[in-house]
Amino acid sequence: MNKWWGYLHMNGTLQVKRFFSREGIREAEESPFVEMTSGSFEAKDRKDAMNKLRKIFGMQGVKS
16 A cells, blocks of 8 residues: 545645655645645545545535
8 A cells, every 4th residue: 555645726626646754735735726735544545535535524525
């Protein structure tokens, strides 16, 4: 499994990214275009990461 993290963009879309360091999350937290970020989490692939991010944010019905 790989580590991932994600964010909710102000346009309502969810984005997932591979986690390599806390720096990416920090930059997203400072962006005026990001409403919410997650911490890192494990997922087997991008699809799994997106599903986990939806659950983290309580947004199971949201499409990316």
